[in-house]
Amino acid sequence: MEISVQVNGTGHVTDVEPRRLLVHHIRDDIGLTGTNVGCDTSSCGACTVLVDGESVKSCTMLAVQADGREIITIEGLADGDTMHPVQQAFREHHGLQCGFCTPGMVMACVSLLAEQPDPSERDVREGLEGNLCRCTGYHNIVKAALAAASAGANR
Amino acid sequence: MIPSAFDYVRADSVDAALAALAEHGDEAKLLAGGHSLLPLMKLRLAAPSVLVDIGRLAELSYIRDAGDHLAIGGLTRHRDLETSELLGEEAAILRHAAGQVGDPQVRHRGTIGGSIAHGDPASDLPAVLLALRATMVLQGPNGERTVPVDDFFTGFLETALDPTELLTEIRVPKVPGAGWSFQKFNRRAQDWAIVGVALVRNGTTGIGLVNMGSVPLRASAAEVALDGGAEASEAASVAADGAEPSADLNASVEFRRHLAQVLVRRAIDEAS
Secondary structure (H helix, E strand, C coil): CEEEEEECCEEEEEECCCCCEHHHHHHHHCCCCCCCCCCCCCCCCCCEEEECCEEEEHHHCEHHHHCCCEEECHHHCCECCECCHHHHHHHHCCCCCCCCCHHHHHHHHHHHHHHCCCCCHHHHHHHCCCCCCCCCCHHHHHHHHHHHHHCCCCC | CCCCCCEEEECCCHHHHHHHHHHHHHHEEEECCCCCHHHHHHCCCCCCCEEEECCCCHHHCCEEECCCEEEEECCCEHHHHHCCHHHHHHCHHHHHHHCCCCCHHHHHHCEHHHHHHHCCCCCHHHHHHHHHCCEEEEEECCEEEEEEHHHHEEECCEECCCCCCEEEEEEEECCCCCEEEEEEECCCCCCCCCEEEEEEEECEEEEEEECCCCCCEECHHHHHHHHCCCCHHHHHHCCCCCCCCCCCCCCCHHHHHHHHHHHHHHHHHHHC
């Protein structure tokens, strides 16, 4: 089936099998490999992208369900060489260890701050509950999220 | 993990969805947000040959004031429930519980109708609808019928829905000012409840249990006890009566029965 998606502002028209998962469409058809596949069971959140501005686990969505929608991946956040405030905060506060969860963690954080621009620490911890860090580096991830909020990432 | 191949039909109206179901019968499954069905398909525990995608039927996404009850469209997402002021005023337990489902990503996609139609006894919302004594509205080839929540869950992952029917609406009695509590016990954020309890006290008492059997269950003995004037401790002691929970990695049968009693006790205390 032919689908048309906007990914990071660029239109892509592709013929996909109905069973094609969105994450495979993004990685293998479109070639943006920043979005990771972690658990493949909708648990870990490594595959989180924004669909029409909201965080979604792209391993649990069919590409055909994304037809006509606007997708933002980790590659679409920075403005040229200028990092998105959430990326900048993760860098400054070392919100990562191995980095595998980071693309999904950053995208979930962007979505969270769009819904709650001024979250408490508890809001951040609950808001990121769909993302697992296998290094257990949550402390600095939460710090980064709060710093991004204070910097007005989504105000 | 890749689902088995299937044919994909995108329905652009309720009638089109019903026509597709009539054509393909039990070979077909409806796809709403996909957050119950797609994981099963990826594990190949489900392999429908036709998926009828109703995810774009905006006409089935709403929360309306309908006099003595709220009418909630089957495709209303958990996210829409947890942010609805109307729901917060008239049936606050449902708004709260919707915010406990899965995680934000799941709530951005998952729908109340999809969750209820899946009939998973470990899901949060069926127990809440039992406590609220909700009614399901089903559309089929011969028109509409309504099914009380007590008759809706018929077996493990089985419901009163016929393969040719679509769950279009959930009717929730308004209970403004009612005492309520939703207790979800798990070990890790984001997990399913090991046991959960939904309790609403509004003149009479409604108590739904999560993960205490093969279907979402009502704690009838505890309801009767409370409405007969029993003390909280006495009512909680019969919370697991009639329940036949299973054992798994998280909990033994005995621990689940114990949890049901403790959580019902906490729920009674919180709701009063």
